[in-house]
Amino acid sequence: MYTIFVGDKPIILTTSVNKETDFKVFLLKSVDLTKVIRLLNTTDVKAVYLVGKNPNKLLKRFLKKLPNVIAGGGKVFNKEGKILFIYRNDKWDLPKGKAEANESIEETAMREVQEETGVNGLSIIKPLPTTYHIFKRNERYKLKITYWFEMQSTFEGDLYPQINEGITKVKWLGKKKTKKAMKNSYANIKLLV
Structure with missing residues (x-):
């Protein structure tokens, strides 16, 4: 089973579904993904299940439906056990970004x-x-695949938000502040933290 987020609502790739009322079910093979995305963005449907036959081919089949953007990111801890967060688009997030040519995903992160x-x-x-x-970028939907790594750093200097990327704050957050930040974060970041 795989989960792909549209905002904070999941598209779940699976081979079987039990009867429920707060989500919709479609066949992965024939689904119109644009309609599914619109459904999640404009209605109170809580989730969409895309059902396929072979559990080993669910993700592969889904990845062919949209252009893929490969990214790398980090959940970074300092010596005090605090986690490094960025604040972008009015949400707390972990630092991540698009891979460049001839770069390993670890180097990207x-x-x-x-x-x-x-x-x-x-x-x-x-x-x-x-x-x-x-x-959505330039009127086209894309799928961002982010490979995450737990990292540590001995860095003790000043933090500098990358303003030209829309980042307005960078902070090391302890357990209490991390918990508070997760109330204003993305579903996939909540899973990592």
């Missing part, structure tokens, strides 16, 4: 964290779950 926050001295601890979300 570390570069993006540094560019968006000013934090260096990064090391990757382990991979985290990959997230998927649909966004």
Whole structure:
């Protein structure tokens, strides 16, 4: 089973569905994805299930339905155990960005964290779950696939938000402030945090 977010509403890829009333079910093979996205954006439907036969081909089949944007990002901890957050588009988020040519996804994640926050001295601890979300750019829907990594940093300097990317704040948040920030974040970030 895979979850792809449209805003904070999920599209769930699965091979079976139980009867429910607050979501819609479509066949993955023949679904009109634009209609599904519109349905999630404009109605009170809470989720959409796309059903396929082969669990090993669910994601592969879905990925062919939209242009893919590959990104890397980091959930970065400092020596005090605080997590590095950015504030963009009036929401708390983790630093991430699009991969560049000839760059490994790990290099992308570390570069993006540094560019968006000013934090260096990064090391990757382990991979985290990959997230998927649909966004609209130039009147076209695209699927962003973000590969996440847990990182640590010994950085103690000033934080610099990447203003030209719409980031207005960068902060290290402890447990209490992280919990509060998650009330104003994205569903896929909540899953990671």
